[in-house]
Amino acid sequence: MFGGRKLAALFSFGILSSFALQVEPSQAEDALAERLDPKSNVLVIAHRGASGYRPEHTLAAYELAIDLGADFIEPDIVPSKDGALIARHENNISGTTDVAEHQEFTTRKCKKVIDGSIEEGWFTEDFTLAELKTLKAKERMPQIRQHNTIYDNRYEIPTLQEILDLVRKKEKQLNRKIGIYPEVKHPTYFASLSLSTEAKLLDTLQKNGYTDRNDPVFIQCFEPSTLQKLRSKTKLKLIQLIDESGQPYDWTATKDKRSSASMLTAEGLKEIAGYADGIGPNKNLIFPRAENGSIKAPSELVRAAHKAGLQVHPWTFRNENNFLPANLRSGDQKAADALTNYGDAIKEYELFYNAGVDGVFSESPDTAAEARK
Ligand code: G3P
Ligand code: CA
Numbered sequence: 001m002f003g004g005r006k007l008a009a010l011f012s013f014g015i016l017s018s019f020a021l022q023v024e025p026s027q028a029e030d031a032l033a034e035r036l037d038p039k040s041n042v043l044v045i046a047h048r049g050a051s052g053y054r055p056e057h058t059l060a061a062y063e064l065a066i067d068l069g070a071d072f073i074e075p076d077i078v079p080s081k082d083g084a085l086i087a088r089h090e091n092n093i094s095g096t097t098d099v100a101e102h103q104e105f106t107t108r109k110c111k112k113v114i115d116g117s118i119e120e121g122w123f124t125e126d127f128t129l130a131e132l133k134t135l136k137a138k139e140r141m142p143q144i145r146q147h148n149t150i151y152d153n154r155y156e157i158p159t160l161q162e163i164l165d166l167v168r169k170k171e172k173q174l175n176r177k178i179g180i181y182p183e184v185k186h187p188t189y190f191a192s193l194s195l196s197t198e199a200k201l202l203d204t205l206q207k208n209g210y211t212d213r214n215d216p217v218f219i220q221c222f223e224p225s226t227l228q229k230l231r232s233k234t235k236l237k238l239i240q241l242i243d244e245s246g247q248p249y250d251w252t253a254t255k256d257k258r259s260s261a262s263m264l265t266a267e268g269l270k271e272i273a274g275y276a277d278g279i280g281p282n283k284n285l286i287f288p289r290a291e292n293g294s295i296k297a298p299s300e301l302v303r304a305a306h307k308a309g310l311q312v313h314p315w316t317f318r319n320e321n322n323f324l325p326a327n328l329r330s331g332d333q334k335a336a337d338a339l340t341n342y343g344d345a346i347k348e349y350e351l352f353y354n355a356g357v358d359g360v361f362s363e364s365p366d367t368a369a370e371a372r373k
Contacts, residue, residue, distance in 0.1 A: 044365045045070065045073075045313060047074050053147075054151050055140070055151055057087040059166055063166060074181040075158075077182050077184060078190075080125070080128055081125055085159060086158065094120075105131070108123075110122075114189055115186060116249065116252060125190070160182065161204060161208075163180070168208075183241070184223075185197075188223060188250045221238075222242075227276055239278045239280045243282050244282040245261075269307075272308070278312060286357065294326045295328065295351065302357060312357045312358050313357065315361035318363045319364045320339065328347055329344075346370065349368055
């Protein structure tokens, strides 16, 4: 059975609209009962794919996420030197590829200032797509996810188009809709290099049939000005990402004094509702942590965002003790494997589902789906 949110999603995807008006009273009551269940049918968004089990942002990670029940897969988008859109969490690819082992690229190692921070390494904007395709992905956190390292050096960096092709293939294979949730990374920085990704992103989505508000797409970004510009160019749903401290870099670049916290006020949320369909907050903004790392009582953010008409999709949910609130960790915390062991991740999901969130960014989509049951 589908709950209220799932019903809404199916209407959005155009699946139920043809018989929406023929619901019998008993069915309607069932639907209402489910709609009143706050745990029902939260969207499971696979964060960088099933990155708890495979190196992130690879077709293997995305495909496994879909097979494990993810409703949406999340590619972070950065450009190559020749403007191709590829999936990497950051343009510095030192930590997630084998680029350091490629002697032909040794001289491209350099230092850059990205969003105000000095970084050293190899950067996507210095490589053509053909060159990037000679690299292989590797696990970002080998200390925590040693099991993922057996998949190092096996998978290419995928393009957005390859990810969309995978989505199409899996939709046919599994006979269900799969959503795509791209993030526009570092828009101010890439604009300064004349390598903006936004127009190409919309163009690629449009060529693949994604144009309408009801299509299974959310475009996310930390920088409000990017979303505001996108709002005037697309009907696709937009999500304002919000971190727990600092400010988005477009505000830094324009000397706007506001902090990210200003987005959390009633006024801030109302402003976001003027251009976006939801917020993607750091999960600590919903369940803050105490000084000892334990989870505290929930904030008013979910309620306030819903009041402003915004969906709420917090990030990032991971199974390992290292990422869990102190009171949900398992085992002896002094043991050598304390941080890599799984804690009570299901309990964490349940807390957020009961708090009324509309979706979760998860690196273990099977766990998120299990908790949703
Ligand atoms: O996009 C949701 C979340 O992924 C934002 O943080 O840094 O993991 O892309 P990040
Ligand atoms: Ca992201």
